[in-house]
Amino acid sequence: MVREGQSRGREKGVWWSQVRLWTVAVVSLALLSACFIVSCVVTYHFTYGKIGKRLSELHTYHSSLTCFSEGTRVTEKVWGCCPSAWKSFGSSCYFISMEENFWSKSEQNCIGMGAHLVVINTEAEQNFIVQQLNESFSYFLGLTDPQGDEKWQWIDQTPFHENVRFWHPNEPNFSAERCASIVFWSPGKWGWNDVFCDSKRNSICEMKKIHL
Template sequence: MTSEITYAEVRFKNESTSLGTKSESPAAPKEKTSLHKSNPGFPKALLPSLLILLLLLTISFFIAFIIFFQKYSQLLKEKKAIKEVTHTELECMKENLTMKEKDWSCCPKNWKSFNLSCYFISTDVKNWTKSENNCSAMRSHLLVTKTKAEQDFIIENLDENRAYYVGLSDPEGNGAWQWVDQTPYNASATFWHPGEPNNPLEHCVILNKPSRRSWGWNDVTCEQHHRSICKMMKIYL
């Protein structure tokens, strides 16, 4: 009798333990559920930052695309301009050149050839700025000359009754003369008429031949209308 009671108590206790375990087990998912509910808050806090980052990346990409497109368009324009100058009616001469695989030196038709350069003598009259823009449109610049040989060659092809803009100017009006191609101005290698330059209000330079005088440079106001001389490097083929 006693052993049966003891067994029953032991059995009851075992069942109680078993039931206790079962009763506690449903509480566990509550903790999991609470943890599960706390997780969505974490990405929600990051969402605005991610959106801002995505927006910044989109803007950066858009700006980079615009810059690339502009540079590409400019490159196409330059290539087109070079092609027009290089391949439209060139006049070439066979020369003994040291440049590898280059046998011909060329200038555009109606341009004058001298040493390594080509020269275009315009018959249109414009102010200094428009004259320089006209040269730039032909992939050249207003005349830059530093040697007497080049100066003598140029004047042989000019009309004595006309004046021609060259690429020398003093944009600040302080006597700081400068060439359009950024070549340093050398005061000892110039061709000014005697007494020139003589007016601080005259910021541009023409090449002319006054009556009973030789060719030389004279400073003038940049708005005067004169002919011009363009210069470019020869094209080698």
């Protein structure tokens, strides 16, 4: 009888050990699941929450958006959206304004649409933009020389790189002309020119594209 009791005791001990093991496993799995859910919620909040906020902001300026398929990201499609009537290129949307204004007023108009005057970072971007322009007009860029000391600055604080500039020959050439425009000069070339900020010109607005 003693041996049988000892056997039952060992069996009970093994059983309790297995129960504890399974309990630990279940609790661990529950904690992992909770962490995963929290992670998903946080990711959704920061990713899709920001997208939703940006879409909401755009809808306050624009009645409709146009979205373009831009390939796939893992298993889901990626869509890039711009306001209707804006042009899509790279990660940005562009609007060609045919309303002539001073530089400051042109920038205010862009801000009023959730954008800013265009910032040109690459030759490919410049080539795309000039395809949308009318050779008869000059267009303000988001580029200024506030002090007239040849320290040109982009409106969005993008560093002004000497190797990414498209001035016409011998431009800029006058310190009192503290704003930049893009203009077509013969023979057959678009380029930048320094101009008076209080002159009236057309303009180009740029905003970041929304990706869904």
